[in-house]
Amino acid sequence: MAERRKIALIAHDKMKEQMADFARHHQDALEGWQIVATGTTGGQVQDACPKLNVTRMKSGPLGGDQQIGAMIAQEEVALLVFFVDPLTPMPHDVDVKALMRLAILYDTPMALNRATAEVLLPAIAR
Numbered sequence: 001m002a003e004r005r006k007i008a009l010i011a012h013d014k015m016k017e018q019m020a021d022f023a024r025h026h027q028d029a030l031e032g033w034q035i036v037a038t039g040t041t042g043g044q045v046q047d048a049c050p051k052l053n054v055t056r057m058k059s060g061p062l063g064g065d066q067q068i069g070a071m072i073a074q075e076e077v078a079l080l081v082f083f084v085d086p087l088t089p090m091p092h093d094v095d096v097k098a099l100m101r102l103a104i105l106y107d108t109p110m111a112l113n114r115a116t117a118e119v120l121l122p123a124i125a126r
């Protein structure tokens with residue numbers, strides 16, 4: 001099996017500030033990875049972390065979650081960090097669920113909040 005070289009970062013709107021802060025805080029650890037993100041999240045992470053080379057997919061509601069799901073299905077993703085907003089209904093909830101389902105199916109480490117991300121990021125260090 002090919003090595004999983006990507007870390008995927010996704011955050012819902014109310015969680016984006018937290019994601020930018022998480023990425024800024026861990027910029028050095030993230031630097032050795034290929035960072036992929038949904039469109040808006042990726043833009044904010046890139047602004048917060050100029051050292052990182054962030055590849056931006058489409059925005060989540062426009063298919064970005066599904067694009068990252070495809071990378072998970074190809075077993076390219078070492079870690080999915082997905083800061084989900086637990087209080088806001090999403091029009092693309094089915095895509096969000098589908099992405100989580102693929103992460104479970106392909107046994108991909110998945111952090112759905114910052115506390116878990118803080119534990120997993122050092123754990124996958126190469």
Ligand SMILES: O=C(CO)COP(=O)(O)O
Pocket residue numbers: 010011012013037038039040041042058059060061064065092096
């Ligand atoms: O909606 C999202 C995840 O479901 C995130 O998409 P954006 O990063 O484009 O806002």
